[in-house]
Amino acid sequence: xxxxxxxxxxxxxxxxxxxxxxxxxxxxxxxxxxxxxxxxxxxxxxxxxxxxxxxxxxxxxxxxxxxxxxxxxxxxxxxxxxxxxxxxxxxxxxxxxxxxxxxxxxxxxxxxxxxxxxxxxxxxxxxxxxxxxxxxxxxxxxxxxxxxxxxxxxxxxxxxxxxxxxxxxxxxxxxxxxxxxxxxxxxxxxxxxxxxxxxxxxxxxxxxxxxxxxxxxxxxxxxxxxxxxxxxxxxxxxxxxxxxxxxxxxxxxxxxxxxxxxxxxxxxxxxxxxxxxxxxxxxxxxxxxxxxxxxxxxxxxxxxxxxxxxxxxxxxxxxxxxxxxxxxxxxxxxxxxxxxxxxxxxxxxxxxxxxxxxxxxxxxxxxxxxxxxxxxxxxxxxxxxxxxxxxxxxxxxxxxxxxxxxxxxxxxxxxxxxxxxxxxxxxxxxxxxxxxxxxxxxxxxxxxxxxxxxxxxxxxxxxxxxxxxxxx
Numbered sequence: 001x002x003x004x005x006x007x008x009x010x011x012x013x014x015x016x017x018x019x020x021x022x023x024x025x026x027x028x029x030x031x032x033x034x035x036x037x038x039x040x041x042x043x044x045x046x047x048x049x050x051x052x053x054x055x056x057x058x059x060x061x062x063x064x065x066x067x068x069x070x071x072x073x074x075x076x077x078x079x080x081x082x083x084x085x086x087x088x089x090x091x092x093x094x095x096x097x098x099x100x101x102x103x104x105x106x107x108x109x110x111x112x113x114x115x116x117x118x119x120x121x122x123x124x125x126x127x128x129x130x131x132x133x134x135x136x137x138x139x140x141x142x143x144x145x146x147x148x149x150x151x152x153x154x155x156x157x158x159x160x161x162x163x164x165x166x167x168x169x170x171x172x173x174x175x176x177x178x179x180x181x182x183x184x185x186x187x188x189x190x191x192x193x194x195x196x197x198x199x200x201x202x203x204x205x206x207x208x209x210x211x212x213x214x215x216x217x218x219x220x221x222x223x224x225x226x227x228x229x230x231x232x233x234x235x236x237x238x239x240x241x242x243x244x245x246x247x248x249x250x251x252x253x254x255x256x257x258x259x260x261x262x263x264x265x266x267x268x269x270x271x272x273x274x275x276x277x278x279x280x281x282x283x284x285x286x287x288x289x290x291x292x293x294x295x296x297x298x299x300x301x302x303x304x305x306x307x308x309x310x311x312x313x314x315x316x317x318x319x320x321x322x323x324x325x326x327x328x329x330x331x332x333x334x335x336x337x338x339x340x341x342x343x344x345x346x347x348x349x350x351x352x353x354x355x356x357x358x359x360x361x362x363x364x365x366x367x368x369x370x371x372x373x374x375x376x377x378x379x380x381x382x383x384x385x386x387x388x389x390x391x392x393x394x395x396x397x398x399x400x401x402x403x404x405x406x407x408x409x410x411x412x413x414x415x416x417x418x419x420x421x422x423x424x425x426x427x428x429x430x431x432x433x434x435x436x437x438x439x440x441x442x443x444x445x446x447x448x449x450x451x452x453x454x455x456x457x458x459x460x461x462x463x464x465x466x467x468x469x470x471x472x
Contacts, residue, residue, distance in 0.1 A: 043358055043359060043361040044056070044057035044060035044362065046058055046060075046362070050146075053145045053146050054145055056360070056365075057360065058087045058089055058090060059090065060359075060363055061091045061092070061360065062080075062092045062115050062116070063093045063095075063114040063359070063360070064094055064367065065097065065103075065104065065116070066094070066095065067096075067097065067098065067100055067119070067120040067121045067124070067350075068097060070311075070314030072383070072384070075379060076118075077094065079376050080367075082370040083363075083366065083367050083370050095114070098121060100119060100124045101124060104117060105125065113135075113358055114364075115359065115364035116354055116358075116363075116368065117352065118351075118352050119351055120351065122227065127174070127351065127424050130174075130353070131169045131174050135355060135356050137356050137358070137364070139176060142155055142176070142369060143155050143173060145365075147369075147373070148372070149374050158390055159390065160348070162348070163177055163180065163348040164176075164348070165348075166347060166419065166421045166424055167348075167351060170470070174353070176351060176352045176353075176368050178350045178388055178389060179349050179380075179387070180346065180348050180389050181308045181386070182344055182409060183308045184328055184330060185304050185327070185328040186305050186311055186327060186402075187303060187325070187326060188324060189326045189401060190324045197209060197303075201332070201341045202331050202334070203271055203331045213303045214279075214280065218302060219282035219283070219301060219303070220281075220302075220303055222281060222294075222297060223281065223293055223441060224293045225285055225286030225438060225442065226288060226289050227290055229437055229438035229441050230430075230434045231290065231307050232306045233433075234308075234345050237345065237418075239272070239330060239332070240262075240264045240267070241264075241343065242330070242332045242337045242339040242340070242343050243333050243334065243338065244264025244265075245338035246339075248262060249419075252422055253422050253470075254472065255458055255459075257462075259458065260451050260454045260455035260458060261452065266447060267333055268333070269447035269450055270447040271333060272441070272447075273440055273450075275441075276440070276441055276442065276443040282296055282301065286441065286442040293305070294307070295315075295318055298318050298319040298320065304328070309327070309387070311325065312325055312386075313383075313386060327409050329342055329344055329413075330343070342416060343417070343418065344410060344416070344417050345417070345418055346417040347419035352371070372390055374390060374392075374393045377394070378394055381393065381403070382394075385400040387406065421472060425470045426467070428457070429454075432457040433457075436450050436453045436454050
């Protein structure tokens with residue numbers, strides 16, 4: 001969302017597989033030999049019924065692999081209990097790992113993938129490659145199945161609008177995201193109250209606040225320069241989209257010529273570069289991992305941190321009592337921009353996939369159906385203080401200032417939320433962006449050089465006929 005949850009979360013909903021792109025496409029393709037599109041091969045099956053709408057073999061074992069990052073895996077064990085309650089004879093193998101690519105690539109290549117995989121983290125398998133090589137089960141059957149909570153409501157109709165957009169390839173849904181993540185700035189409500197600071201609505205106010213913070217002996221901002229500089233892409237894209245509107249990101253996703261060097265993108269890049277010029281980042285953070293930068297934040301060395309709404313779950317053991325972290329939207333460059341300062345980057349992430357060659361693909365689909373019940377989604381939010389893609393699964397703030405502030409921000413944003421798809425579609429472009437953005441934050445390149453380098457990569461991908469193209 002991601003990317004690193006410990007130490008690999010979440011350029012997760014941020015790196016989107018950028019590092020995993022090193023997985024050889026030919027090696028992944030080799031595992032698909034003899035598998036027809038739309039088929040689950042010799043996967044275990046049973047008789048369909050109202051109680052078993054996906055026709056699973058009730059006795060077949062289920063192999064579940066979870067990415068154990070900031071969300072942990074307690075939620076997954078609960079989901080597995082829902083499955084075994086429905087199918088008590090099914091034995092579940094539960095694996096919780098952080099090195100998804102390292103451990104899963106050999107299994108895909110060897111034709112022995114798990115039945116369901118939480119394909120997340122900095123070292124996830126690249127979704128676009130899995131899709132292109134026809135290694136995943138398409139999810140139409142799951143989406144058309146009756147929901148656990150109401151047999152008259154399809155699973156698809158229980159999801160928040162737009163949840164599946166980034167996981168749809170040529171009209172086919174190839175992964176089921178689970179977490180609905182909001183990305184933005186985070187700060188301590190108690191610290192701001194103590195200092196008399198208020199959250200800014202314009203970038204000029206943000207710069208004034210940064211000056212005050214620095215004068216108070218704190219660093220205004222920090223980021224994990226060695227593994228997660230792209231967390232700070234949230235304010236960068238936020239500045240650009242509020243200035244130029246949704247078409248700014250649509251052009252980038254569609255690999256349009258000059259998309260990265262549009263006026264809105266230039267203004268946003270110059271604003272971010274200005275933070276480095278003013279030395280508003282924690283000294284030495286370009287050499288830190290994200291966990292180190294976040295620790296400095298909760299320890300009071302840094303006032304503001306850019307991240308996703310998994311941050312409370314990730315830092316719950318380190319944040320002091322009364323820290324009261326809350327969400328702050330990206331201030332706008334100008335009130336004359338196309339979108340207001342209440343605009344929020346929000347997207348569905350933590351994608352679960354069912355491999356085509358799974359021994360129990362039907363069971364994998366059923367496992368996801370159980371996850372998408374209100375019991376399953378509600379328990380996840382209770383454990384992680386993060387919202388899911390399931391509509392109305394949770395009421396209230398769960399006693400969390402972070403969770404409550406995210407829900408408030410999303411409500412105030414309304415239709416003014418945005419996301420982008422190119423990291424999943426073109427992981428090589430995300431890799432280049434991450435590299436060049438790290439250079440921008442560290443002051444090694446200026447805004448124009450940063451944008452021109454990323455545009456050059458986007459143009460190369462657009463011209464490469466061997467890379468499948470997608471549009472929105």
